[in-house]
Amino acid sequence: MVSSVDVAKLAGVSQATVSRVLNNPEKVNAPTLEKVKAAIQQLNYRPNAAARSLISRKSGIIALFCGQLDEPDNAEFANKAVMNAQQKGYTVEIHIQNPDKPESVFDAILDTQAEGIMMGPLIIKGTAVEYLKTSGIPYIFCGSGGGQEGITVGMDNHAAGKLAAEYISSLEPETVGWLGGDPSDLRLQERYQGFVEAMKESGVRIVKVTGDLEDIELPFTAMMAQKQRPDVIVAATDSFGIFALDFLYDYGYAVPEDVAVLGIGNSRQSAMNYLSLSSIGLPDDMDMVAEAFDRLSAMIENNGQGSRGSADVNPVVYERRTTKTY
Amino acid sequence: MVSSVDVAKLAGVSQATVSRVLNNPEKVNAPTLEKVKAAIQQLNYRPNAAARSLISRKSGIIALFCGQLDEPDNAEFANKAVMNAQQKGYTVEIHIQNPDKPESVFDAILDTQAEGIMMGPLIIKGTAVEYLKTSGIPYIFCGSGGGQEGITVGMDNHAAGKLAAEYISSLEPETVGWLGGDPSDLRLQERYQGFVEAMKESGVRIVKVTGDLEDIELPFTAMMAQKQRPDVIVAATDSFGIFALDFLYDYGYAVPEDVAVLGIGNSRQSAMNYLSLSSIGLPDDMDMVAEAFDRLSAMIENNGQGSRGSADVNPVVYERRTTKTY
DNA sequence: CCACTGAGTGAATACGTATTCATACGAGGG
DNA sequence: CCCTCGTATGAATACGTATTCACTCAGTGG
Numbered sequence: 001m002v003s004s005v006d007v008a009k010l011a012g013v014s015q016a017t018v019s020r021v022l023n024n025p026e027k028v029n030a031p032t033l034e035k036v037k038a039a040i041q042q043l044n045y046r047p048n049a050a051a052r053s054l055i056s057r058k059s060g061i062i063a064l065f066c067g068q069l070d071e072p073d074n075a076e077f078a079n080k081a082v083m084n085a086q087q088k089g090y091t092v093e094i095h096i097q098n099p100d101k102p103e104s105v106f107d108a109i110l111d112t113q114a115e116g117i118m119m120g121p122l123i124i125k126g127t128a129v130e131y132l133k134t135s136g137i138p139y140i141f142c143g144s145g146g147g148q149e150g151i152t153v154g155m156d157n158h159a160a161g162k163l164a165a166e167y168i169s170s171l172e173p174e175t176v177g178w179l180g181g182d183p184s185d186l187r188l189q190e191r192y193q194g195f196v197e198a199m200k201e202s203g204v205r206i207v208k209v210t211g212d213l214e215d216i217e218l219p220f221t222a223m224m225a226q227k228q229r230p231d232v233i234v235a236a237t238d239s240f241g242i243f244a245l246d247f248l249y250d251y252g253y254a255v256p257e258d259v260a261v262l263g264i265g266n267s268r269q270s271a272m273n274y275l276s277l278s279s280i281g282l283p284d285d286m287d288m289v290a291e292a293f294d295r296l297s298a299m300i301e302n303n304g305q306g307s308r309g310s311a312d313v314n315p316v317v318y319e320r321r322t323t324k325t326y
Numbered sequence: 327m328v329s330s331v332d333v334a335k336l337a338g339v340s341q342a343t344v345s346r347v348l349n350n351p352e353k354v355n356a357p358t359l360e361k362v363k364a365a366i367q368q369l370n371y372r373p374n375a376a377a378r379s380l381i382s383r384k385s386g387i388i389a390l391f392c393g394q395l396d397e398p399d400n401a402e403f404a405n406k407a408v409m410n411a412q413q414k415g416y417t418v419e420i421h422i423q424n425p426d427k428p429e430s431v432f433d434a435i436l437d438t439q440a441e442g443i444m445m446g447p448l449i450i451k452g453t454a455v456e457y458l459k460t461s462g463i464p465y466i467f468c469g470s471g472g473g474q475e476g477i478t479v480g481m482d483n484h485a486a487g488k489l490a491a492e493y494i495s496s497l498e499p500e501t502v503g504w505l506g507g508d509p510s511d512l513r514l515q516e517r518y519q520g521f522v523e524a525m526k527e528s529g530v531r532i533v534k535v536t537g538d539l540e541d542i543e544l545p546f547t548a549m550m551a552q553k554q555r556p557d558v559i560v561a562a563t564d565s566f567g568i569f570a571l572d573f574l575y576d577y578g579y580a581v582p583e584d585v586a587v588l589g590i591g592n593s594r595q596s597a598m599n600y601l602s603l604s605s606i607g608l609p610d611d612m613d614m615v616a617e618a619f620d621r622l623s624a625m626i627e628n629n630g631q632g633s634r635g636s637a638d639v640n641p642v643v644y645e646r647r648t649t650k651t652y
Numbered sequence: 653c654c655a656c657t658g659a660g661t662g663a664a665t666a667c668g669t670a671t672t673c674a675t676a677c678g679a680g681g682g
Numbered sequence: 683c684c685c686t687c688g689t690a691t692g693a694a695t696a697c698g699t700a701t702t703c704a705c706t707c708a709g710t711g712g
Contacts, residue, residue: 003698014662019700029660044460049439050385051698054376055667061419068405070594075401079394082422091434093387094420096408108417113375134370246599268396273572274600329668340692345670355690377668381697 002043011039022047059113062090062296063137065105065128066120067097071213071239073267077120077143080289088297090115097122099212106131116300118142118292124184138299142292143187153292156312157187160264160280161194165202167280167317168232171260173204177223177230179240180210188236191264195234213239220247231259232323238263238270241277245322261322264315276321283316328369337365348373385439388416388622389463391431391454392446393423397539397565399593403446403469406615414623416441423448425538432457442626444468444618450510464625468618469513479618482638483513486590486606487520491528493606493643494558497586499530503549503556505566506536514562517590521560539565546573557585558649564589564596567603571648587648590641602647609642 004018011018013032020028021036028036039045053059062085069075078094085092093114097105102124109117109131117132117139132139141152168176178195181188192208199206207230209219220243223230235241241263245255253259263270266281282288291311330344337344339358346354347362354362365371379385388411395401404420411418419440423431428450435443435457443458443465458465469480494502504521507514518534525532533556535545546569549556561567567589571581579585589596592607608614617637 001698005698015699016662016664016701017660020661023700027660032660046436048380048698049437050376050380051667052700054374054380054669054698055700057667059376064420069395069401069408070398070405072396072398072401075395075398075404078404078420079396079401079422082395082420083424086422086424086431091438092420094390094408094418096405096412098409098412105412110372111375112417242598242600250599272568273576274568327668331668341669342671342692342694343690346691349670353690358690374668377697378670380668380699381670383697 001048002045004045004047007036007039007043007045010043011036053113059115060089060091061093061112061114063093063095063108063112063114063117064120065095065097065108065117065122067122068099069096071121072269073237073239073265074121076268077289080287081118081120081142081293084290084293085118088293097124099123103127109135109137112137116140116296118296121187123182138296140292140296140299142289153288153295153311154313155282155288155315157190158194159312160315161191161196162198163194163315163317164191164234164262164264164280165195165198167319168234168260168262168323169199169202169204171232171256171323173230173232173260175205175207175228175230175232177233178206178208179216179220179233179235179244180208181216181236181240182212183210191236213243216240216243217247220244224251233259233261235261235263238265238267238277238279241279241322242269242275245275245277256321256323256325266315266318270320271318278320278323279318280315281318282313286313288313327374328371330371330373333362333365333369333371336369337362379439385441386415386417387419387438387440389419389421389434389438389440389443390446391421391423391435391443391448393448394425395422397447398595399563399565399591400447402594403615406613407444407446407468407619410616410619411444414619425449429453435461435463438463442466442622444622447513449508464622466618466622466625468615479614479621479637480639481591481608481614481641483516484520485638486641487517487522488524489520489641489643490517490560490588490590490606491521491524493645494560494586494588494649495525495528495530497558497582497649499556499558499586501531501533501554501556501558503559504532504534505542505546505559505561505570506534507542507562507566508538509536517562539569542566542569543573546570550577555585559585559587561587561589564591564593564603564605567605567648568595568601571601571603581648582651592641592644596646597644604646604649605644606641607644608639612639614639 005015008015008018013036017028017032018036021033025033064081066078067074069078082092095105095108106128114137117137119139119141121143143154178192180192207223209223211219233244235244241261244261248255248259255261263277263279266279269275270277270279331341334341334344339362343354344362347359351359390407392404393400395404408418421431421434432454440463443463445465445467447469467478504518506518533549535549537545559570561570567587570587574581574585581587589603589605592605595601596603596605
């Protein structure tokens, strides 16, 4: 491995000068600057990141925590987050939650040398806050809260549930099915809460079903087998909405004539023509990840201080073909 | 920051002993072992990764290069790769290619301190090999080659094209449309080549259209506007196949009666009921990413030696509703 | 001509850990 | 009882870089 000492020797200067060329080029005389740069070129020298971060205490790394990327919502988030970080010159260390042992991913919080931590969509995140606090690394939750103490940027999930309730009321349903996903996901809890509260007065019957995408089929089938089956389905997540569409197609239902379906999240997929899933989501012009990232980098630069507090964005309705016949 | 020296002081031992407790616990006496472990607990000590990797010359990092994660194929790849790496105790550094300046992501190859590099689906990858070589870090291409010199594990793209040709011949098409994607993607070139070679004898008319997913609409529309429009469409990628389905739906075509559609890649999405896109892909029991990762870690452990050479896996046909009426 | 300034540079040091080398000590064989 | 050997530990060193401190030297003002 070629070190800054090698470069110094070749250029006939001290190692300190090489370091200055890299970090404070304005502090070194033009002729020596050129000499050193030439030596760097010639030796194809690259500074050792470990040594650099050891002394400067800056790693240039952002740690990203999120759920499985085969879930399009998660992938979309990760993509935006990484692109944002890369653009600002950070390297991204990605940690993906294993659904079988969701807590284990948080160990990485304590081992990482990242300068900032971005918490994305995760199944379980409650305990993460403890880890984050003891790590002392600036962090932010994006898209869903980490409980009371998490600094969050994201959709107001309670409002989303409420909005879903208000919107589907216009469809005059008799029975509404709530397709809920993992009940330990705080985000989904909040959505359901908002939904139920807003539905309370209407007196409409509500049926709820929860579970992972993998094992939701059976309970959902049971729900549809009831005599008084839902004529509107609200999915806590677009993915569950898509699952519902898939199921309904298979079982011979017409959407939205027999059963209307509304998702939450307004993922990219939902807007595609072949799906055209109605959904509740953030306004189109709102880039949540960028917002969160700006806050996070501000926290890093201010040494963990400032820019705290959460931002809850009000969602809007995207009406598409699964709730409306044209 | 609490260091191993602090732990040593508290435990009444030397720093060297603390290090031994972490790395060679069998070399330290039971009573001292306990003392040190207790001190570690008490101080909530975590070894500094930078210092550790500076001296051990092992970072425990795998660098992952791939295309945008909003493309489901890419996301699926990234997910598998990360899960594999995490399971083996590696931390994953992810680098996503910006479509606007696809080459720029390769700079990271020279700056990274990763122990191994996994090259996934990328738009352009030809020049990457040069970077990889000068970096001296073990690397592997997964899913598509990096030219002659890349070590690759993946689907035999040429064979996939050929298989696509053989399969659609059974549909007895008059005109076949090839929906090709970015022409600089080597993977897609190979698929097309295999396809054309196998079609040559049949004398069937072939129409080809290329471009990014964003700007494929116009040329595709033009293709469908021709008098002799395709009755079978082969998409170089499932994503393009899905685009085609979306388009055909919009324009009033019946699939597969009016136009049949075949994708390549057999992505997860394609198997969903609402799409049911026929596709060419790897056998179900073949986990390409795991295979690639095994090879990569072998190369890392053998210090860059051994386990070279490529593995081209033969694809199979997944026949679904976009090519077959039941 | 001298004191002073400021720019440019090198020597030395620090960062936190792994490892080598040396040392102390207890056990076992003669 | 002495020598040897093996085990357990500490002191010292190395990794590659950033930064502090001290030094030189040319230029300036008195």
